[in-house]
Amino acid sequence: MGIYIIRVPDIGEGIAEVEIAAWHVKEGDTVAEDQVIADIMTDKASVEVPCHMHGKVLQLGGKVGDVLAVGAELVRLEVEGEGNLKEGASPLPPVGEGGDGGAAPAGAAKVSAPAASPHPNPPPKGEGAAAPAPSAALGASKKSAAAPARAAAPHATRKEGERPLAAPSVRQRALDMGIELRLVAGSGPAGRILHEDLDAFAARGGAPAPGGSIYVERHGEEDIPVIGLRRKIAQKMQESKRRIPHFSYVEEVDVTELEALRARLNKLHGATRGKLTLLPFLVRAMVVALRDFPQINARFDDDAGVVTRYEAVHLGVATQTDGGLMVPVLRHAEGMDLWACAAGIVRIAEGARTGKAPREELSGSTITLTSLGPLGGVVSTPVINHPEVAIVGVNRIVERPMIREGQVVARQLMNLSSSFDHRVVDGMDAARFIQAVRSLLEAPALLFIE
Template identity: 50%
Template sequence: MAKFTFNMPDIGEGIAEAEIVQWHKQVGDTVNEDEEFVDMMTDKATVPMESPVTGKILEIAGGEGDMVSIGSMLVVIEVEGEVPDDVAEESQATAEAAPAPAPAPKAEPVEERIEVETSDASDADDALAADPDPAPQPEPRPAPEPSAQAKVLATPAVRKRAKDLGVDLAQVKPAENGRIRHGDLDQFLSYNAGYGAAAKPRADEEKKVIGMRRRIAENMAASKRNIPHFSYVEEVDVTDLEVLRAQLNSNRGEKPKLTILPLLITAICKTLPDFPMINARYDDEAGIVTRHGSVNMGMAAQTDAGLMVPVIRNAQAQNLWQLANEIARLAEAARTGTAKSEEMQGGTLTVTSLGPLGGVATTPVINRPEVAIIGPNRIIERPMYVTGADGVERIEKRKLMNISISCDHRVVDGWDAASFVQALKRLLETPALILVD
């Protein structure tokens, strides 16, 4: 018998540590060669670790949510006979190549100077108090049979929540794509306050913040802590844009159905050359702003694990149908957890949309180190004054959408952000120009 120590390998350039997301094996279990035994997360990518040997697990580095440094012990395995030389040498090399610990930070003077050339600056459970004499509550309805809910499109988490609440998912109307989400269930409960167990208080629950949710928390905190945000919102008449979209979809053949997002991204890409400070990244430690020629468009996608931002590479070089295909592919990869690490990095500008839940206006948080993020909101219909070609002003029903933008005020001035949005507005309100090269 021999003991083999599997050290945490380097799974990403510049990564010093990784988080234990899920153990597939525990102490005392047998693991086979090339079998996955733990999932580790670095940045926004989850990487499964495979055992190079067959044996019994004697020791593990920690529990889910714990951090493991590159090169340090991840698991100790007892193997029969001797550990192959190449396996032992690789493990030793991993430990020796571990990055050196970062030096303790030096005290910084109160006054700090950042050198950036002026020309380049350019959303819980309610805590319900126990009522000593509570009013009688309606009897909860029995949870539907699994066969009834199996006909409804919903994630396992939504199904479990509906079952706990005694809600028949067949009565819940999905907002989009026929798939019921937590928001759809919330809306159903808000309009059916006395429905089943929804009127009963729910017990407090503590849940450790790990994995993707912790990464999101860390990244958002760093963004708000380091970036002086400002937001700007403008109303856009997208009536003609929606007419164009309907026409394109009616003649699409086997091409994917267009949502408004490919049209918006195309319009953004056509507007950016005149506003290069928007499509940029800011290295605040080095004091350098990099204005990018290509548009690597981050696309915020909601998943059961949390918000992920896959990146559409060279969005400016893709047509509407190519963008529609890439948007669908990346969104599905994000939702299913199959997105590659390189598909989650390198964005230069991000678009975030809540779809049908878009609201009137949003103030999105910048995806650091980018310097701007754009948030299209829900399209609504309302009457407005319109001047026709004959010069006569009349009231018409129009489709309107607010566009929000948040910017890093260290790099982007308010005038520049407003000018960019106004230029984007002109393009969206004259949509034929979107198709002109």
């Protein structure tokens, strides 16, 4: 028998370190060639790491959330034959001896990790029987992590102050039902309470407590480690706010005519060419306006002191996923008509949400568009996607009274809330750019005139 080391792969693009996003194996498991053993996350994407050969897992190189250098030891296998490391070589150091809080280079932790869900995101509501996400399995509070597995029992109670294990969706549902979670027996791993346990509890007569139950004092706590995509988002936002002197500009836009045109086009061509949302029109308006404001379709390398302006519009589209905010890129938006743009936005957004977006679609944007749809609020102050110099935010459309030619009329109004890098974009230029976008949206025929 021999020892075979699987190391953190070099995935190119200058990546020097990665974060362990999920484990698909645990110590003692037998693995096969090409079996996925772990998910690692770079600044740009999540990558699956396959096993190189058949063997038995001896040690894992870290726990979920650890940052490892490229080339560091990821998994140690026992294999038939000689392997690639002499038998008897020193094992990985135990947790805490790798230095720098788990970010040591050569796999700084020995972890008996539980088998993780293939996806690092928590299960959606209603899927309470799924395996716990790594953040829940490895990063719950000390009280929760130490809670022993317990057999299901009707109306089981816990000690005062002992926090029951449950997913956020289960906690919210229990709150809505007026059920004290500490009274519910959990049938999941380590006594975790599932949606089925709430149903069983209610069926046994532990129905919502009579009026006033929502005012019961609550003392629970839960520590959620900031790892995986959430850590990358936090680092990106911190870097953007630290390095870029933001200023925001808000302008009201009358989209009544635009909405009429959109409804007309959807009626004529929706069945054959697809439905149009507001976003393709806004993308088109930005593309046309940027021709006169090249300093806004740019990236600023503040280390080198160089601003690069682009003729191509590679539009970042802020997309909410189960794991957090991602910004897939719609490349060459300037070369797309409305329907191609609409289809492109749907495609890249779906790729980001399902984790199937290729790496080239997760970087290289020159300006970003962000929208919260019907939740867009009245005004927002979006954060620039470093190293870009501008981001355009869309707020919700509301029908409000306006005075037009002396008459009070109902119009559909929307605010554009945008932010700019004041080091390279002057306030006057930012205002003129947004005014140009506004003019195009309020007279939509201009979008198609060259």
